Amino acid sequence: MTKLEVNGQEHDVASAPDTPLLWVLRDELGLTGTKYGCGKAVCGACTVLLDGAPTRSCVIPLSALGSRAVTTIEGVDSEVAGAVRQAWIELEVAQCGYCQSGQIVGAIALLRDNPAPNDEDIDNALDGNLCRCATYARIRRAVHRAAELLA
Amino acid sequence: MSIARLTRREFLRHGLGASGGLLLGIRLGAAPAAGDSAGAAPFTPDAFVRIGADDSVTVIVKHIEFGQGTFTGLPTLVAEELGCAWSQVRAKGAPADPSRYANLNWGGSQGTGGSSSMNNAYTQMRRAGATARAMLVAAAARAWQVKPGDITVADGIVRHTASGRAARFGELAALAAHEPVPKNVTLKDPSEFVFIGHDLPRLDIPAKADGSAVYTQDLRLPGMLTALVAHPPRFGARVASIDDGPARALPGVKAVVELPSGVAVVARDFWTAKKAREALVVEWDESRAFRQGTEDILADFRARAAQPGLVARRDGDADAALADAAQVLEADYEFPYLAHATMEPMNCIARHDGDACELWYGVQGQSLDLGNLSRALELPPEKITLNMLYAGGSFGRRSNASSDYVVEAARIAAALPGTPVKLVWTREDDMRAGAWRPLNLHRLRAGLDADGGISAWYHRIVGQSILAGLPKPPPADKVDHTCVEGASSLPYAIPNLSVESHQPSLPIPVLWWRSVGHTHTAFSTECFLDELAHAAGRDPLALRRELLVDDPRRLGVLELAAAKAGWGEPLEARRGRGIAVHYAFKTWVAEVAEVSMLDDGDYRVDRVVVAVDCGLVVNPGIVRAQMEGGVGYALSALRGEAVTLVDGLVQEDNFDTYPLLRLSQMPRIEVHLVASQEPPTGVGEPGVPPLAPAVANAIFDACGERVRRLPLRRVARA
Numbered sequence: 001m002t003k004l005e006v007n008g009q010e011h012d013v014a015s016a017p018d019t020p021l022l023w024v025l026r027d028e029l030g031l032t033g034t035k036y037g038c039g040k041a042v043c044g045a046c047t048v049l050l051d052g053a054p055t056r057s058c059v060i061p062l063s064a065l066g067s068r069a070v071t072t073i074e075g076v077d078s079e080v081a082g083a084v085r086q087a088w089i090e091l092e093v094a095q096c097g098y099c100q101s102g103q104i105v106g107a108i109a110l111l112r113d114n115p116a117p118n119d120e121d122i123d124n125a126l127d128g129n130l131c132r133c134a135t136y137a138r139i140r141r142a143v144h145r146a147a148e149l150l151a
Numbered sequence: 152m153s154i155a156r157l158t159r160r161e162f163l164r165h166g167l168g169a170s171g172g173l174l175l176g177i178r179l180g181a182a183p184a185a186g187d188s189a190g191a192a193p194f195t196p197d198a199f200v201r202i203g204a205d206d207s208v209t210v211i212v213k214h215i216e217f218g219q220g221t222f223t224g225l226p227t228l229v230a231e232e233l234g235c236a237w238s239q240v241r242a243k244g245a246p247a248d249p250s251r252y253a254n255l256n257w258g259g260s261q262g263t264g265g266s267s268s269m270n271n272a273y274t275q276m277r278r279a280g281a282t283a284r285a286m287l288v289a290a291a292a293r294a295w296q297v298k299p300g301d302i303t304v305a306d307g308i309v310r311h312t313a314s315g316r317a318a319r320f321g322e323l324a325a326l327a328a329h330e331p332v333p334k335n336v337t338l339k340d341p342s343e344f345v346f347i348g349h350d351l352p353r354l355d356i357p358a359k360a361d362g363s364a365v366y367t368q369d370l371r372l373p374g375m376l377t378a379l380v381a382h383p384p385r386f387g388a389r390v391a392s393i394d395d396g397p398a399r400a401l402p403g404v405k406a407v408v409e410l411p412s413g414v415a416v417v418a419r420d421f422w423t424a425k426k427a428r429e430a431l432v433v434e435w436d437e438s439r440a441f442r443q444g445t446e447d448i449l450a451d452f453r454a455r456a457a458q459p460g461l462v463a464r465r466d467g468d469a470d471a472a473l474a475d476a477a478q479v480l481e482a483d484y485e486f487p488y489l490a491h492a493t494m495e496p497m498n499c500i501a502r503h504d505g506d507a508c509e510l511w512y513g514v515q516g517q518s519l520d521l522g523n524l525s526r527a528l529e530l531p532p533e534k535i536t537l538n539m540l541y542a543g544g545s546f547g548r549r550s551n552a553s554s555d556y557v558v559e560a561a562r563i564a565a566a567l568p569g570t571p572v573k574l575v576w577t578r579e580d581d582m583r584a585g586a587w588r589p590l591n592l593h594r595l596r597a598g599l600d601a602d603g604g605i606s607a608w609y610h611r612i613v614g615q616s617i618l619a620g621l622p623k624p625p626p627a628d629k630v631d632h633t634c635v636e637g638a639s640s641l642p643y644a645i646p647n648l649s650v651e652s653h654q655p656s657l658p659i660p661v662l663w664w665r666s667v668g669h670t671h672t673a674f675s676t677e678c679f680l681d682e683l684a685h686a687a688g689r690d691p692l693a694l695r696r697e698l699l700v701d702d703p704r705r706l707g708v709l710e711l712a713a714a715k716a717g718w719g720e721p722l723e724a725r726r727g728r729g730i731a732v733h734y735a736f737k738t739w740v741a742e743v744a745e746v747s748m749l750d751d752g753d754y755r756v757d758r759v760v761v762a763v764d765c766g767l768v769v770n771p772g773i774v775r776a777q778m779e780g781g782v783g784y785a786l787s788a789l790r791g792e793a794v795t796l797v798d799g800l801v802q803e804d805n806f807d808t809y810p811l812l813r814l815s816q817m818p819r820i821e822v823h824l825v826a827s828q829e830p831p832t833g834v835g836e837p838g839v840p841p842l843a844p845a846v847a848n849a850i851f852d853a854c855g856e857r858v859r860r861l862p863l864r865r866v867a868r869a
């Protein structure tokens with residue numbers, strides 16, 4: 001058993017220590033909002049916050065987490081998260097939606113550290129989050145809109 | 152102010168604010184799971200509408216939702232004629248039942264594709280709404296002893312103004328169920344539309360903004376196991392022997408199953424199955440494996456292009472006109488295999504109970520899958536139940552000629568009767584499986600007469616037939632229209648024109664990829680026309696104008712895009728502008744691209760102006776989103792995508808080697824919609840074809856280099 005804090009709750013998880021966090025979340029804890037896209041940290045679909053820092057959960061094994069707290073799309077509930085979600089709904093960003101948990105978690109981390117990002121800041125923060133439906137123009141607008149809502 | 156007049160933002164403010172009803176509608180908008188019962192709705196006038204005692208209007212949507220908007224667009228049509236409030240509407244995926252849910256553009260076959268959802272269902276869904284409305288009115292008239300003609304329906308209230316009586320749908324639902332279903336219903340005049348043509352909020356959006364939308368990858372059934380399959384490294388290889396001892400010894404591994412397509416490892420969860428697959432020792436019989444590389448295939452295609460092919464179109468005498476031409480131009484264009492690379496890799500859940508099989512996945516081609524499953528499982532189609540879930544993209548991949556991953560999941564489940572099994576393809580499995588956009592070689596030749604007029608056009612296309620992979624393929628000596636579509640229908644007035652097709656057979660599975668043949672024909676034809684314009688000293692827009700005779704809708708989008716883009720206005724050095732227009736899936740799209748050449752041969756697409764004529768626009772926001780997505784999808788392929796083979800081995804199997812478009816590479820996109828009262832047509836695919844030729848023509852404009860081999864990662868002359 002490994003101790004793991006997810007979305008403010010302590011869990012004793014039984015997954016093997018080499019299991020990537022993504023699969024602990026999905027298969028053991030039933031938190032399926034975090035998605036599998038590539039399994040090698042090259043798409044961003046699996047982005048979660050580790051002690052607040054956006055992290056690719058598909059490549060970090062359970063054994064490497066230590067005492068860091070995990071926040072997933074299901075657990076983001078800050079004011080910033082509310083604004084991001086509202087902007088995402090207003091601008092109808094999602095198409096298939098599969099990448100969007102990762103995009104939203106990434107956007108929340110960006111806006112928490114930088115409440116008024118410019119286009120370059122957005123590129124730097126989210127360029128690793130692929131969207132096959134190419135909703136990028138709306139992602140960009142939605143980040144700006146969320147910043148506006150928070151201002 | 153009626154709800155229909157609200158902007159989207161006002162909608163949301165109301166929806167998320169005081170109005171509990173609207174909040175409910177938005178929150179519960181779309182339930183992806185299939186089934187046509189919709190709980191125990193008291194009023195089920197037909198296959199498409201369910202009205203509940205709680206006033207809910209559930210629309211059974213026969214087309215899958217994978218981002219293109221069917222779960223909003225089709226319910227919009229029902230709601231328009233029914234007279235409900237948008238907050239009452241929910242969407243639910245239809246079961247597989249071609250007798251009720253066929254695609255009306257495809258005969259009796261059920262499925263989603265060819266950007267046909269709105270086009271085929273437009274009248275059908277409106278009739279469904281009008282039928283339910285007529286029955287609610289009839290029930291109210293009977294209950295209130297008034298004339299049906301004096302009753303109005305709006306915002307979900309059935310009203311008799313003279314007597315002051317009114318009722319909600321839920322109150323009338325049980326009564327309406329006893330009314331006879333009318334044979335004829337009157338549909339609204341378009342001037343009366345309150346929903347169609349407006350930006351209704353998409354029903355699937357809220358669940359996609361908080362992680363709660365359920366995809367196949369997310370569904371967990373009681374007792375479910377996860378399967379991964381070890382596939383052969385080369386097409387045509389087979390299992391020779393298996394040593395599954397080390398895999399079976401791992402804790403949590405439940406079964407190893409040999410399949411025609413490989414060896415499945417079934418375990419309690421994904422990670423266990425993945426480790427077990429790595430522990431599996433499989434020897435492959437590669438005696439019949441395909442061992443060519445991309446360069447071998449291209450060399451063979453080039454040789455074929457020197458020979459006449461199947462005739463797809465012949466006007467006049469292109470050979471004679473070429474012989475007489477003052478100037479002859481020639482160009483070869485090469486297009487790689489492309490992966491759909493949906494963000495959600497292919498996956499499927501199946502449970503086999505001995506004499507029946509139930510599956511849960513992003514069902515796109517119901518009739519195809521039912522046929523393939525029925526043959527593979529030796530079960531009648533009635534014993535197979537397909538539950539449609541949200542899909543994390545498709546772009547054609549899930550409308551699946553061989554039902555590859557679906558049949559694979561069902562076969563594994565058949566080996567473990569009673570146990571639900573989720574087959575998961577890793578990204579690598581997904582990309583290596585084939586089902587790619589076919590590699591293509593195009594050879595074009597044209598003659599200009601002494602005045603610069605185009606006297607001859609010769610076009611030979613070499614590429615695998617997609618239809619040849621269907622369960623019932625057409626004869627091999629017939630032109631597969633998906634190989635030549637967009638080329639054989641070249642719209643330009645050229646007197647001598649010849650289009651031919653070579654359809655070599657290879658053991659590499661190929662499939663339709665977002666706009667199918669148009670992905671390559673639009674490129675070669677619109678780039679070659681640009682070459683001819685320059686050779687003749689003509690402006691590419693002016694030349695197109697001149698050659699488009701009796702083609703008002705194509706000209707319409709061309710002129711609109713050119714005007715909005717500022718065609719002809721000067722640009723700075725190392726910048727260029729290009730134009731292309733194409734007709735696909737009954738929709739016309741023109742695009743103007745502006746590019747900048749960067750250092751080291753890199754380039755950036757700064758701006759794309761899109762003009763689209765898709766007939767009546769049902770939801771402008773969704774049309775815009777699909778054009779934006781189509782531009783991004785096409786640009787992604789142009790900039791970097793290619794699946795290649797070396798010695799039969801796939802070289803690109805994840806996003807580190809198969810680069811997708813990124814946020815920083817997305818151009819500014821402006822979408823202009825042509826106002827039209829023609830029937831609505833597709834928007835999922837038609838935004839794709841004009842983009843790559845528009846960009847390639849812009850690159851020529853910027854630096855004088857012609858793009859003839861895709862992808863274009865670097866520009867040599869920049």
Ligand code: FES
Pocket residue numbers: 035036037038039040041042043044045046047056057058059
């Ligand atoms: S699944 Fe982790 S980055 Fe792609």
Ligand code: FES
Pocket residue numbers: 094095096097098099100130131132133134135218494543544
């Ligand atoms: S919305 Fe489909 S992958 Fe981003």
